[in-house]
Amino acid sequence: MHIVLFYHSILSDWNHGNAHFLRGIVRELEERGHQVNVYEPENGWSLQNLVDGYGKEKLDELQQYYPGISTNFYSLESINLDEVLRDADLVLVHEWNEHELVKRIGEHRANKGKYKLLFHDTHHRAVTERESMAKYDLSQYDGVLAFGQKIRDLYLQQGWTQNAWTWHEAADTSVFYPHERKEYKGDLIWIGNWGDEERTAELHEFLINPVKELGLKAKIYGVRYPEHARKALADAGIAYGGWLPNYKAAEEFARYKVTVHVPRRPYVEALPGIPTIRPFEAMACGIPLISSPWDDAENLFTPGEDFLVARNGQEMQQHLQTILHNPEKANALAARGLETIRSRHTCAHRVNELEKVCRELGIAESKVYITPKERILHAE
Known part of the structure; x- marks a missing residue:
């Protein structure tokens, strides 16, 4: 054609x-x-x-x-x-x-x-x-x-x-695939844009606050971070990397132990079944993924097996501790997510x-x- x-x-x-x-x-x-x-x-x-x-x-x-x-x-x-x-x-x-x-x-x-x-x-x-x-x-x-x-x-x-x-x-698996993990730069990586205040509270509850409470070494990439967002990152001890070319994301995922998905509010409240592209790409790279709540109404994945779901900030902390301190669990989660992507997405x-x-x-x-x-x- x-x-x-x-x-x-x-x-x-x-x-x-x-x-x-x-x-x-x-x-x-x-x-x-x-x-x-x-x-x-x-x-x-x-x-x-x-x-x-x-x-x-x-x-x-x-x-x-x-x-x-x-x-x-x-x-x-x-x-x-x-x-x-x-x-x-x-x-x-x-x-x-x-x-x-x-x-x-x-x-x-x-x-x-x-x-x-x-x-x-x-x-x-x-x-x-x-x-x-x-x-x-x-x-x-x-x-x-x-x-x-x-x-x-x-x-x-x-x-x-x-x-x-x-x-x-x-996921474009010609670019998003597991890279060799030589040594870790930190515990948690998150790649996403701040946007139009569509998930500000959620980013604090499921990302910034858990990192701060657990004392994790974390880095965040993305654009359109206002001054108050950068201040919150600094206060939590999170390094801010600015814009990251999407094609380099797989290389960065390989340098950290876990990532999270925090969907924007419209997808959670009005558009169930739409995860957006970030979790597809993360799982394709073989990194364990923990998500804040969203309704997988179209059965794209098996929540709890392809990725973990945290219903609140406290559960996010618990899941992060599990992944970071239980390599066997982390590897099994990452492998299952990767297989689901390769077989369907x-x-x-x-x-x-x-x-x-x-x-x-x-x-x-x-x-x-x-x-x-x-x-x-x-x-x-």
Whole structure:
């Protein structure tokens, strides 16, 4: 297939978690012989913050982990959809795109396109910013890929689309895998952005306070940490590392004994079944994971076996002590989580699911499945 993707950025993961999944999906599609073209807006906020803060050399570093990764920059004023979509078989448009672009692609599909067109939602805004999401004109789209059953159902219930599929995020195991553990730098690592005060109380209860009470050696990476957050980290004796390129996370996980997952409040309260991508990636790296409460309504994992669940800060302290002082328990937990990821939740699994959707939409099997021989010819 010739697949065209419109996303905020594949080059930058600065405060942009969707880039994690996008990179893995694009790599998997290309390895299967599909032709993939990514389009992102010029001067996008994530890439701009990355370059302004860390320099263009970080884009060169990205190539070391994703050789050949590339994108196409566009502006709404100058993009030529006739040219961009001329030979497309499948087009995915992410929900971080401008309303105008989403509408124009839909109009192009209705008037000129022979391709199948899907909207891809990987955020909680369908619940928290429903008015804005309702303004997306999806009338000419073939359906929606939603990263959770609850969001999928919402699109159907609201009449925003006639067809929708659940398409969870997953781990890119070409980058997220267990690295050799030579020596530990500390006890606990946490990688995540502070954000818009959506989990401030939870971060204190399940992360900052337990580290302080237990006197652990810990490090936190992420962006958008306000002054009061940095002060709290310092008070707890937690080292703050700032932005960490996502592709380096696996290397950092190997230097610590445990990590935690603290989901944002909208996912806990309104969107059960959506873990977001961080726990997928952590378990793929073979590090023991302890999570604050979230409802695994879609049975993606086996809580208590793939990862431990702490119902409150006191339980978090107890679980941390167990993992840090019981290597056998820690290793068993990490191994079980890793096996679950490898058997069910990799980008290869998600591409399988996407290809199944393509068949449902009527894309020819000869385009959906490319034989190994055809892949070699395509590569040449």
